[in-house]
Amino acid sequence: MFQAILIEKDGTDVRAGLSTVDDDRLPAGDVTVRVAHSTLNYKDALAITGKAPVVRSYPMVPGIDFAGVVEHSAHPAYKAGDKVVLNGWGVGEQHWGGLAEKARVNGDWLVPLQSPFTLRQAMAIGTAGYTAMLCVMALERHDVTPDKGEVLVTGAAGGVGSVAVALLSKLGYEVVAVTGRPEEAGYLTALGAKEVLDRKQFQDPGKPLAKERWAGAVDVVGGQILANVCAAMKYRGTVAACGLAGGMSLPTTVAPFILRGVTLAGVDSVMCPRELRVEAWRRLADDLDPAKLDGLTTEIPLSDVIPTAASLLDGQVRGRVTVAVSPTLA
Numbered sequence: 480m481f482q483a484i485l486i487e488k489d490g491t492d493v494r495a496g497l498s499t500v501d502d503d504r505l506p507a508g509d510v511t512v513r514v515a516h517s518t519l520n521y522k523d524a525l526a527i528t529g530k531a532p533v534v535r536s537y538p539m540v541p542g543i544d545f546a547g548v549v550e551h552s553a554h555p556a557y558k559a560g561d562k563v564v565l566n567g568w569g570v571g572e573q574h575w576g577g578l579a580e581k582a583r584v585n586g587d588w589l590v591p592l593q594s595p596f597t598l599r600q601a602m603a604i605g606t607a608g609y610t611a612m613l614c615v616m617a618l619e620r621h622d623v624t625p626d627k628g629e630v631l632v633t634g635a636a637g638g639v640g641s642v643a644v645a646l647l648s649k650l651g652y653e654v655v656a657v658t659g660r661p662e663e664a665g666y667l668t669a670l671g672a673k674e675v676l677d678r679k680q681f682q683d684p685g686k687p688l689a690k691e692r693w694a695g696a697v698d699v700v701g702g703q704i705l706a707n708v709c710a711a712m713k714y715r716g717t718v719a720a721c722g723l724a725g726g727m728s729l730p731t732t733v734a735p736f737i738l739r740g741v742t743l744a745g746v747d748s749v750m751c752p753r754e755l756r757v758e759a760w761r762r763l764a765d766d767l768d769p770a771k772l773d774g775l776t777t778e779i780p781l782s783d784v785i786p787t788a789a790s791l792l793d794g795q796v797r798g799r800v801t802v803a804v805s806p807t808l809a
């Protein structure tokens with residue numbers, strides 16, 4: 480038996496609770512992992528609160544990522560005792576996920592824990608941090624180097640945004656952070672932002688082209704804010720877009736793309752190819768300051784996951800939330 484957050488559906492009523500589950504109910508998979516830490520990502524909060532159709536079948540254990548120790552493996556790459564990390568692949572959406580003491584998955588979805596991270600640190604980074612790294616790598620692929628000018632990060636006080644600010648500043652970029660929580664300016668400056676702007680400046684519909692300012696941008700918000708960011712990109716600048724915290728729409732025009740050669744680079748972490756994942760984790764080991772990682776992380780027990788999910792969607796959670804599932808394993 481093991482403890483898990485279980486989302487169940489009764490008619491149209493979707494409910495999440497902390498349950499004790501029999502091992503026999505674990506899904507099919509060739510690797511069974513004792514989960515040390517999981518995290519609470521934006522998508523997990525949507526799944527737990529039922530605010531968006533993230534969960535594809537019920538009952539579901541949410542948790543799109545976890546770090547833990549292999550208990551049993553029939554996969555050639557892993558043996559009992561190995562420390563592993565999982566991000567995405569539909570885990571926590573269509574396959575039972577990491578907000579539980581045990582998970583059983585396809586071994587191809589796992590990556591070995593990247594040295595020098597502990598299991599806890601790997602989840603302080605979690606899917607949000609690994610996605611932030613994928614965004615930085617997308618900017619690099621499009622030649623956004625520190626000498627090209629300022630780089631904007633939206634939703635900066637959230638999980639992806641906080642790690643993106645820390646990474647970009649360590650890499651030598653001039654980072655400008657956008658937040659709806661001006662009271663977090665000190666936090667963002669400590670992570671490495673050289674300037675903090677109020678989200679309000681980006682919320683109203685603007686012109687198709689604005690004054691050129693940003694050489695690059697990491698956007699987690701979408702909607703009107705992303706449209707305004709695109710309009711103010713410098714010639715041949717790139718926006719790495721990964722999120723929809725402000726909405727699914729994109730009310731822009733083609734002007735930034737056809738007149739300024741701007742690139743809108745989409746970033747997906749869920750089905751991201753293995754080579755890129757491994758590279759992203761290697762880069763995180765090099766480019767993320769561990770002291771900053773500690774400063775942006777809050778740890779909660781499994782029993783606090785459900786109330787914290789609601790706070791996260793209300794925009795009240797700062798940085799990353801790790802869930803200490805079986806912390807003695809870390």
Ligand code: NDP
Nearest residue numbers: 521610634635636637638639658659722723724725747748
């Ligand atoms: P968080 O909730 O931690 O952060 C989101 C931040 O967005 C908030 O902290 C807030 O930042 C800002 N925000 C929230 N609501 C609004 C709004 N209505 N308008 C403008 N800004 C808003 O979430 P994560 O950082 O974990 O995830 C961010 C986004 O990235 C989500 O949409 C998530 O689904 C997506 N994502 C996508 C991935 C992918 O593979 N493509 C992987 C991981 C995440 P502030 O308070 O600073 O304004």
